[in-house]
Amino acid sequence: MPKKSDIPKATVTRLSKYLRFLEYENERGRETISSREVGERLQYTDTQVRKDLTYFGQFGSPGVGYxxxxxxxxxxxxxxxxxxxxVAxxxxxxxxxxxxxxxxxLQKGFEVVALYDNAPDVIGMEVAGMTVQNVDAFSDYIRENEISLAVIAVPATEAQKVVDLMVKAEIKGFLNFAPIHPVAPDxxxxxxxxxxxxxxxxxxxxxxxxx
Amino acid sequence: MPKKSDIPKATVTRLSKYLRFLEYENERGRETISSREVGERLQYTDTQVRKDLTYFGQFGSPGVGYxxxxxxxxxxxxxxxxxxxxVAxxxxxxxxxxxxxxxxxLQKGFEVVALYDNAPDVIGMEVAGMTVQNVDAFSDYIRENEISLAVIAVPATEAQKVVDLMVKAEIKGFLNFAPIHPVAPDxxxxxxxxxxxxxxxxxxxxxxxxx
Structure with missing residues (x-):
């Protein structure tokens, strides 16, 4: 597979959109589809669709489609x-x-399995069937449960501290809602x-x- | 100004990032800055920074910067x-x-001034200093108060209905969190x-x- 640095960000976003559309068609029993139809439905050209996929190999066959x-x-x-x-x-x-x-x-492959906060009145609370845990104590739990993604939904002033803690716990990717750009290893x-x-x-x- | 269709989406996103960084520097009393420094701090090349701005005119002067x-x-x-x-x-x-x-x-120029829901137990509730109003009754209020942006934070099944109502009330832009692509005029x-x-x-x- 090519290095991510060679692939435009917009291609990755479009792949997600192609995927959503294909899943939708698949649920409706659709077996094959052309790049033109994918493009038309999502308002891209068929050339764009084929080009995006070509980064990753040869898919589909002429006359049949994908x-x-x-x-x-x-x-x-x-x-x-x-x-x-x-996900935490x-x-x-x-x-x-x-x-x-x-x-x-969940349908897309992401499962929220742990919730963390630092406020005493929030820790221990039941939310969406999970108990909110103390943010200072999460390392072991995260490693043991193979959690590798985290969502940062804390205030900007807390975000870097949370990232530092989570990086130590081997979190590899963050969806960050704090309006700062945290510093972390490469x-x-x-x-x-x-x-x-x-x-x-x-x-x-x-x-x-x-x- | 050029038509939006000529300008890459990525340029618009970068303009927001340049703006955040410039606001930050301005608050700290900075008067001039070079495209190279803007680029370095945000991990773009100086050519990229200049190219993005050139879509909209000539800014800055050689040797001085912006x-x-x-x-x-x-x-x-x-x-x-x-x-x-x-914003509603x-x-x-x-x-x-x-x-x-x-x-x-608010600092960035966006003020949430009205909240809407359709659930009887939510309508009338005070949230962030505002009273939640009935979504069926918003047209007049929106027009009178010159609200032109709306955030859609309803379930996917409700989103199109809400968009239809709000387009009638002359909302021009939607930040949409529902996982669908609503249909609306051009x-x-x-x-x-x-x-x-x-x-x-x-x-x-x-x-x-x-x-």
């Missing part, structure tokens, strides 16, 4: 979701609760969701009048 | 945040509550936050071992 179920398997392999991922959520405020209770992750990955940035994308599009 | 405050003003104008935006949040579950209570939007814009897609970006990076 086998839906096979391509789902291949894209999951590329994205790393051909296995289950256990840190910071059980409103956002943390929303994430803990989100059942749709083999630890972050996807930061900055809601202000998303709002700005929206106002930019409204102002420039085109999708 | 005037920080001036460039902040220009980027805000490009992104449409040289004015305030009033629809769906006052945990996610809606988290968004309603988020104070950091002058209505969506930024969809699909948490599964973000998790997949993370597992892709972990699997391919490079930032």
């Amino acid at each position: 086998h839906v179920e096979e391509l789902i398997g291949e894209i999951r392999k590329i994205l790393g979701t051909d296995r289950k991922w256990q 959520v840190v910071g059980i405020g409103n956002l943390g609760r929303a994430l803990a209770a989100n059942k749709s992750f 083999d630890v990955f972050f996807v930061t969701v900055d809601l202000a940035v998303l709002f700005e994308q929206l106002t930019f599009r409204i102002g420039h009048g085109s999708r | 005037h920080v405050e001036e460039l902040i003003g220009e980027i805000r104008k490009i992104l449409g945040t040289d004015r305030k935006w009033q 949040v629809v769906g006052i579950g945990n996610l809606g509550r988290a968004l309603a209570a988020n104070k950091s939007f 002058d209505v814009f969506f930024v969809t936050v699909d948490l599964a897609v973000l998790f997949e970006q993370l597992t892709f990076r972990i699997g391919h071992g490079s930032r």
Whole structure:
């Protein structure tokens, strides 16, 4: 497989979108599909669809298109979701609760299995069938349970401390909702969701009048 | 200004990042800055920084760099945040509550001013200093208060209905957390936050071992 550095971020995002669409079609019994139809439904060109997939190998055959179920398997392999991922959520405020209770992750291979907070009145609380644990005590639990992803839903001022603790506990990837860019070793990955940035994308599009 | 269709999405996201960094430096009294320093701090090349800005005009001068405050003003104008935006949040579950209570939007020009839900036990509740209103009755309030952005934090099955209602009330942009792509007229814009897609970006990076 190519190094991630060679592959545009936009390709990875599109792979997720292709996957969602293929899963949808697969549930409806669809067996084969063309790059043109995938593109049309998601508003990309068929060239774009084929180019994105070509980074990872040769899929599909001329005149037949892609086998839906096979391509789902291949894209999951590329994205790393051909296995289950256990997820810890840190910071059980409103956002943390929303994430803990989100059942749709599970279908996509992500299972929230542990909740952490540092507030005495939150520790011990039952949320979405789990007991909130003390953030200072999570290392052993995380290692033993092979949790490798964490969601950071704590205030900006707490985020770096949480990341430091979790990196020690061998967390490899963070979905970060704190509006900072935490520092971590090179083999630890972050996807930061900055809601202000998303709002700005929206106002930019409204102002420039085109999708 | 160029049509949005000519400008890569990644440029718009980077403009937000430049803006955050420039605001940070401005608060610390910084007056001028070079494209190289902006790039270095955010891990882009200086060519990238200059290219992104060139879409919108000529900023900065050789040997001096950019005037920080001036460039902040220009980027805000490009992104449409040289004015305030009033925001409605629809769906006052945990996610809606988290968004309603988020104070950091305000500094960036986004103010949550109205909350809506359809559940009888939620309507009338006080959340973050606002009273949750009935989603069926919002048209007049939205028009009178010049609310043009909405956050969709309702279940997927409710999202299209909410969008239809809000488009009638002249909402122009949606930050959508429901895992569907709602249908709307061409002058209505969506930024969809699909948490599964973000998790997949993370597992892709972990699997391919490079930032």
